Amino acid sequence: MAYPRIIFVLGGPGSGKGTQCKKLIDTYSDFVHLSAGELLREARNSGSEVGEMIEKCIMEGSIVPAEVTVGLLRDAMVRNGWEKKKFLIDGFPRNDDNYDVWFRMLPEIPVECCLFLDCDDQVLVNRILNRSEGRSDDNIETLTKRLKTYKECTQPIVKRFGDAGKLASIDALGDPEIIFNRVKAALSLE
Numbered sequence: 001m002a003y004p005r006i007i008f009v010l011g012g013p014g015s016g017k018g019t020q021c022k023k024l025i026d027t028y029s030d031f032v033h034l035s036a037g038e039l040l041r042e043a044r045n046s047g048s049e050v051g052e053m054i055e056k057c058i059m060e061g062s063i064v065p066a067e068v069t070v071g072l073l074r075d076a077m078v079r080n081g082w083e084k085k086k087f088l089i090d091g092f093p094r095n096d097d098n099y100d101v102w103f104r105m106l107p108e109i110p111v112e113c114c115l116f117l118d119c120d121d122q123v124l125v126n127r128i129l130n131r132s133e134g135r136s137d138d139n140i141e142t143l144t145k146r147l148k149t150y151k152e153c154t155q156p157i158v159k160r161f162g163d164a165g166k167l168a169s170i171d172a173l174g175d176p177e178i179i180f181n182r183v184k185a186a187l188s189l190e
């Protein structure tokens with residue numbers, strides 16, 4: 001059986017994960033973009049108890065239990081056609097629980113690397129408060145909590161990928177086109 005290739009994409013809120021993933025899928029037809037946050041935002045509208053729990057986590061800037069998120073990601077991969085694709089998993093794994101449950105639930109899928117978009121806090125804040133997608137969590141109160149979660153829970157995950165020799169780290173300051181050139185170089189594309 002031919003397995004998909006996985007590239008995780010991490011970085012603070014506003015570091016440009018979604019922007020760079022979009023550029024990759026627009027340029028390379030075998031890439032599929034799956035945003036964990038987007039899948040959770042869709043799932044929260046289900047009207048179920050799980051939906052309510054997701055809404056609470058999003059508004060508090062905390063991280064949804066991994067079984068929920070990995071389940072959504074796995075279903076989305078299956079929907080897209082499991083084999084021979086390159087999945088960009090955007091905004092995941094965000095903590096140790098995410099990381100451990102992913103590898104426990106999907107041990108057979110090879111993970112190529114984690115692309116890390118490195119960005120200053122002040123730039124993150126400016127970008128998020130100017131993002132005009134109408135997201136309920138793009139306000140200063142929730143953003144402060146998201147940044148705290150990012151530092152306490154997600155940065156150690158970036159380190160775990162680094163220790164495993166699977167980190168492709170790039171400077172995420174600058175024009176999106178210039179950053180895209182760095183992304184392509186970091187992923188050995190073109």
Ligand SMILES: Nc1ncnc2c1ncn2[C@@H]1O[C@H](COP(=O)(O)OP(=O)(O)O)[C@@H](O)[C@H]1O
Nearest residue numbers: 012013014015016017018019127131174175176
């Ligand atoms: N390199 C960049 N320079 C300036 N603004 C950017 C850049 N990359 C993304 N943005 C803008 O910043 C905001 C956050 O980008 P986004 O891709 O949604 O980040 P993330 O998914 O990491 O939260 C968006 O409004 C986006 O248009």
Ligand SMILES: O=c1ccn([C@@H]2O[C@H](COP(=O)(O)OP(=O)(O)O)[C@@H](O)[C@H]2O)c(=O)[nH]1
Nearest residue numbers: 013014036037057058061062063064091092
């Ligand atoms: O694996 C994930 C991804 C996202 N989230 C939640 O969804 C929110 C928004 O995530 P997203 O990646 O969309 O935000 P971004 O970093 O792009 O601003 C986060 O703050 C978390 O509350 C989560 O719990 N687990």
Ligand SMILES: [Mg+2]
Nearest residue numbers: 017018035037
């Ligand atoms: Mg995003």
